[in-house]
Amino acid sequence: RSGEMAKLTQLIDNEVFRAYATYATIVLLKMMLMSLITAYFRITRKAFVNPEDTASLGKGESAKKYLRTDPDVERVRRGHLNDLENIVPFLGIGLLYALSGPELSTALLHFRIFVGARIIHTFAYLIPLPQPSRGLSWAVAYTVTISMAYKVLKTALYL
Amino acid sequence: RSGEMAKLTQLIDNEVFRAYATYATIVLLKMMLMSLITAYFRITRKAFVNPEDTASLGKGESAKKYLRTDPDVERVRRGHLNDLENIVPFLGIGLLYALSGPELSTALLHFRIFVGARIIHTFAYLIPLPQPSRGLSWAVAYTVTISMAYKVLKTALYL
């Protein structure tokens, strides 16, 4: 069994794979943070969607008024969904890219720009910054993912 | 080719990786079940969102009344989205965690608690159970994912 373990840890010892592991984990933690920010705004704005969540705020009609949408809550939720739409392709394509044998420096460039752009995207969405801040940061991360997909298909294409 | 295959199957022969494969598959099947539950409530509550879905229920104005939202349908959809927001990080971080060489017993503990908590979360959302059932089960699965992310970053950090 230690022989198998050795082979497995060789994967995590590879520098490109370690870089992928690091940046994928960071950007997933960033995405998970959106849940906490949503909860923070729901509680401070008193804006809930499930009746059972307002039970502690009062009984009957007095609690019902907290079942409402709030612009700040909805904004965080849109940012969270945009994360899902863009980070899921990065996770899948990035893993395959890391296994397709890219140069370490090229791989680091892709991972760093993607994660940096998604962090800027979050600030641009939540503050919010004037456009085209959000649009540009979205486009940069999108383009990085396309570039990795091109490398994967060039290396692995098997239809 | 059989040599390559042997190396690949070594991955799936590793016990930690097999445990990850098992629990990731179970929690993804659970998430996929949400689609069937949504469809069940859409059909039994006659609450649709696409005009083409109501064509079999009548013509013209008589079908339009089924283009509406229903509280039960919306509840299942929120549970489904919450699954996506939490199971996607588990898939990515959990895979990297399984490759980072954890103790088998520690890994099993993480996977079992995560999947158990997400199953409880689904029941808490759909029944619904009074709070803090749903909040607690969400927090337990969230914390397990953070714990795995910590192990990945400790083992693989390469910025």
Add this chain to the structure above:
Amino acid sequence: RSGEMAKLTQLIDNEVFRAYATYATIVLLKMMLMSLITAYFRITRKAFVNPEDTASLGKGESAKKYLRTDPDVERVRRGHLNDLENIVPFLGIGLLYALSGPELSTALLHFRIFVGARIIHTFAYLIPLPQPSRGLSWAVAYTVTISMAYKVLKTALYL
């Protein structure tokens, strides 16, 4: 380091894994296309959700009228969310399936049918085609994922 690299590239040299890499990348690129289609409809229909996105269309009250929902935009968004709900399980279960040692021809059959069905699903949703086109293409891709999950659990089950 070249020794490690060799082992990593062996993964991407395996034909089943290359097929997974190809079809996973294609279906993720298809999903990413939904973002561009959403942006296209938002701009041509002038239907936005964030106030900062309408700043270039006019000042004050005159820009506010573009903060509205549009049926075509909402339709693309539903298609995008349906992609997320179904492609995320394919990514996770498909990767584990590719590592579980299936026959190449069987694996290709699974990957091709899944990706074909999801492409048909997108056309059925966006045109839209009359039902049961969308429902059937959804069910085919769903069934393929269940079939792969069965193989994973049969090969790797470790509870």
